[in-house]
Amino acid sequence: MIILKNLKLKKFFSFFKKLKIIIFIVAIIIVFLFINSLTTKNKLERKSDFVSEKLISISELATSRYDYSNVISTKNSLSFNDITIPFTEKSFVVKYNGYITAGLDLSTATFSIDKNILTITIPPCSILTHNVNENEVFIFDEKTSIFNKLSIDDMLNEIVTEKSKTEEKVIKDGFLDKVTVDTIQLLKNIFLNCGFDEVIVKVLAQENQ
DSSP: OHHHHHHHHHHHHHHHHHHHHHHHHHHHHHHHHHHHHHHHHHHHHHHHHHHHHHHHHHTTTTEEEEEEEEEEEEEEOOEETTEEOTTOOEEEEEEEEEEEEEEOOGGGOEEEEETTEEEEEEOOOEEEEEEEEEEEEEEEEEEOOSSSOOOHHHHHHHHHHHHHHHHHHHHHTTHHHHHHHHHHHHHHHHHHTTTOSEEEEEEOOOOOO
16 A cells, blocks of 8 residues: 555656656746747847838938920010000020939838848839029020010019929939839848848839829
């Protein structure tokens, strides 16, 4: 009877030792997974901060400039009931130089990181500035009359109208598309060199005006 009891005790202690070992191993695994989770989270946070800062610094690089020259020739006269009034003609020719800058505001870009794959969603490209060089405006062949005087506003209004036409033309010619393609390639090159396995760049659809 005593031998049987001792045998049961030995089995119990043996089982208890095994249970302690199992609990110890499980505890180690849990601690390891927890630490690994924290490490992964910290790495992801550091990568996210890095990408955010990098996108802001790249914004200036994600712009292109289009330089152009234009000539405006304008002629008009006063009229009454669709009849031109004599000696009221005014005309001028203006030559000027200007430039358009286009780019993407990467400070509004969003991104996600999954298994070292970076996915960036960028806004559509747009015209940022359109300037006429004031020192490069030349006026030729001015003609005016006392009844229909030529004013600086006449010239400025014509230039403003032509600026809109020029913007439409460069957009139609694919200037914004080229800036977008160049920016996508720039982002891929930079972030692939920063250690990401793959960089995917998506462009948000242009909102209808």
